[in-house]
Amino acid sequence: MKNSKNLIVFLMMLFFFSSCKKDGIEITYERYTPEDYSVLTESLTLPNDLLDYTFVFPKYYNSRSLSMDSDLATLGRVMFYDKNLSDDRTISCASCHKQELAFADDAAFSDGVNSNQTARNSLALGSVFNFAEYYGDPNQGRIPFFWDNRAISVQEQSRQTFANVDEMNMPMDKVIERVNEYPFYSILFRETFGDDAVTEDRVLDAVSEFVNSLSTYNSKYDKALDQHFEVNNSIFNIEGTTLQGLTAQENIGKNLYLTNCGNCHGRINGFPGEVAANNGLDMTYDDRGIGSFTNNSFEDGLFKVPTLRNIALTGPFMHDGRFETLEEVVEHYSSGIQNHNNLSNELKSGGQAKNMNFTADEKASLIAFLNTFTDTDMITDERYADPFN
Ligand code: HEC
Ligand code: HEC
Numbered sequence: 001m002k003n004s005k006n007l008i009v010f011l012m013m014l015f016f017f018s019s020c021k022k023d024g025i026e027i028t029y030e031r032y033t034p035e036d037y038s039v040l041t042e043s044l045t046l047p048n049d050l051l052d053y054t055f056v057f058p059k060y061y062n063s064r065s066l067s068m069d070s071d072l073a074t075l076g077r078v079m080f081y082d083k084n085l086s087d088d089r090t091i092s093c094a095s096c097h098k099q100e101l102a103f104a105d106d107a108a109f110s111d112g113v114n115s116n117q118t119a120r121n122s123l124a125l126g127s128v129f130n131f132a133e134y135y136g137d138p139n140q141g142r143i144p145f146f147w148d149n150r151a152i153s154v155q156e157q158s159r160q161t162f163a164n165v166d167e168m169n170m171p172m173d174k175v176i177e178r179v180n181e182y183p184f185y186s187i188l189f190r191e192t193f194g195d196d197a198v199t200e201d202r203v204l205d206a207v208s209e210f211v212n213s214l215s216t217y218n219s220k221y222d223k224a225l226d227q228h229f230e231v232n233n234s235i236f237n238i239e240g241t242t243l244q245g246l247t248a249q250e251n252i253g254k255n256l257y258l259t260n261c262g263n264c265h266g267r268i269n270g271f272p273g274e275v276a277a278n279n280g281l282d283m284t285y286d287d288r289g290i291g292s293f294t295n296n297s298f299e300d301g302l303f304k305v306p307t308l309r310n311i312a313l314t315g316p317f318m319h320d321g322r323f324e325t326l327e328e329v330v331e332h333y334s335s336g337i338q339n340h341n342n343l344s345n346e347l348k349s350g351g352q353a354k355n356m357n358f359t360a361d362e363k364a365s366l367i368a369f370l371n372t373f374t375d376t377d378m379i380t381d382e383r384y385a386d387p388f389n
Contacts, residue, residue: 036187043184044078044387051383053213058222060229060268068213071192073383076210078188079203081386084178085162087113087169093161093207094386096122100379102310103214108321116166120147120287121321123306124314126216126378143275147303147319148293154208159200172200179203214384216309220245220372221254225268235268246372252362253369260333260356263346264305272305277344279303280337280353281318289319301342312371313379326367334358 030048032040037048053068079085080093096110096118097103103125109117123146144152151157162170170178179185179198186196193202224245225235239258242251257265263273276290278301285291291300303319317323323332337343339353348354358366378384 032187032191040184040187041389043182043389045389046074046387050074053209053383055213055215056217058217059226060222060235061217069192069209071188072206072209073213074210075185075188075192076206076208076213077384078184078387079179079207080210081388084182085168085170085175087174091168096167097125099381099384099386100313102126102216102313102375102379104310104314106315108316110167112164112167113169114165118166120319121316123147123304124310125211126214126309126375143272144304147306148290149276149304150293154211155204158204158207158211172203175203176200214378216375216378218377219309219375220250221369222375224372238267247368249365249368250372251369253365253367256358256362256366257369261308264344265308272307274305274344274346276302277305277346278340278342279333280340280343280347281322281332283338283340285340287319298342301340308370309373310375310378312374326370327363330358330363330366334363 030037031050032048040046050070051074053070053073055066055068057064057066080097083089083092083095086092091111091113096105096112098105101124105122108121109119110122112118144150145154145157146160151160159172162168162172162175176198185198189196189198189202192206224243225238227245228238228241228243229235239255243254246254258267264277264279266272276299278289282301285301288300290302291297311317312326315321315324315326317326317329323329333347334356337347337353337355339348343353
């Protein structure tokens with residue numbers, strides 16, 4: 001697993017050499033033995049080749065790439081879509097994190113196992129890695145997961161999700177039992193780890209590798225930033241600058257966003273400016289958010305500042321899915337902010353809630369700009385799709 005880079009190079013060479021014509025016979029590289037591949041394809045639609053999960057950042061973020069372990073991510077992808085890993089075999093991760101919705105759900109609360117429902121709105125995935133990446137140095141900590149920030153890594157998040165009675169209701173020993181029921185997993189485990197021993201760490205690492213590989217950097221805004229970066233070699237000072245890749249209306253929306261929203265949700269919509277905040281939804285919260293986890297009243301009504309990547313696809317909005325549309329969300333910030341004790345200073349002036357009082361044109365511009373966060377590539381990317389037949 002540690003040698004995955006070398007393995008990929010080796011496989012690429014193998015592919016190169018093996019796909020050339022020898023004596024007029026076309027030889028193509030096959031990843032699995034014919035016996036293994038026929039077992040796999042009884043249940044799964046996987047190419048007889050490895051899909052590349054390398055994570056590529058946009059130019060404005062140094063064009064860096066991070067090699068992911070593609071075997072591990074493939075195994076994780078299968079688990080992510082496997083309903084047999086839930087108590088009553090009806091729910092997979094993908095039931096609540098749907099690819100076509102940027103890995104969110106379109107219900108305020110999602111259906112879990114045994115006819116239960118989640119207590120909060122499903123969070124969109126697909127930016128998880130840049131969260132981990134932002135504070136990727138373990139010494140600095142990471143941006144935690146869940147609306148109440150209670151999980152520190154995707155591994156921990158996945159363990160809690162499997163075990164959650166409203167979601168999958170599967171303690172890890174039961175997950176392992178189920179995995180052992182299916183011969184295709186032995187093959188995938190052997191490919192990934194060299195042997196087919198199913199352990200808790202291996203399962204959680206695989207799911208995490210897949211979730212961490214979900215890259216979403218091909219939105220219109222990303223492209224506009226890249227275009228700007230190519231000319232200016234920097235994306236600082238984009239306030240007030242016209243980005244060539246955006247329409248006039250979207251540019252107005254961008255400026256409004258950077259002034260009013262970017263300090264919390266992130267200036268370039270990758271790195272949240274704040275990890276958690278109270279954004280004044282209510283005067284008293286039924287769900288205390290981070291306060292329910294820490295039991296500190298000064299953290300009541302504080303919730304994770306969610307990513308706005310793909311926001312046009314991920315409604316309903318907020319931790320309880322109270323808003324159906326982006327119009328309602330913008331109206332909240334325009335006129336509905338409540339002066340809760342823990343309301344973020346960012347949303348206050350003179351000790352009072354600072355409603356933003358947008359004009360109708362401003363609201364429309366802001367929404368036009370939020371629509372440029374949609375990455376249509378990721379929602380159709382084969383690497384992230386359901387592999388089951
Ligand atoms: C029944 C619906 C459901 C299922 C099944 C489910 N999730 Fe979730 N997921 C949610 C909800 C709801 C939240 C937010 C919960 C909270 O914050 O308390 C969430 C949050 C998350 C987060 C945190 C994202 C963030 O930005 O903090 C990740 C990552 C995640 N889920 C991945 C998974 C994985 C992996 C699986 C399968 C092992 C899975 N989910 C299964 C509903 C579900
Ligand atoms: C003080 C920090 C802060 C500021 C400023 C802020 N937000 Fe938020 N935003 C949050 C928090 C926290 C949440 C989640 C609150 C909850 O669910 O209880 C949120 C939620 C959202 C959501 C819903 C996301 C989802 O996945 O459900 C949208 C959309 C949104 N904000 C847009 C905006 C826009 C547009 C602006 C500027 C007009 C803005 N926000 C300004 C902190 C902020």
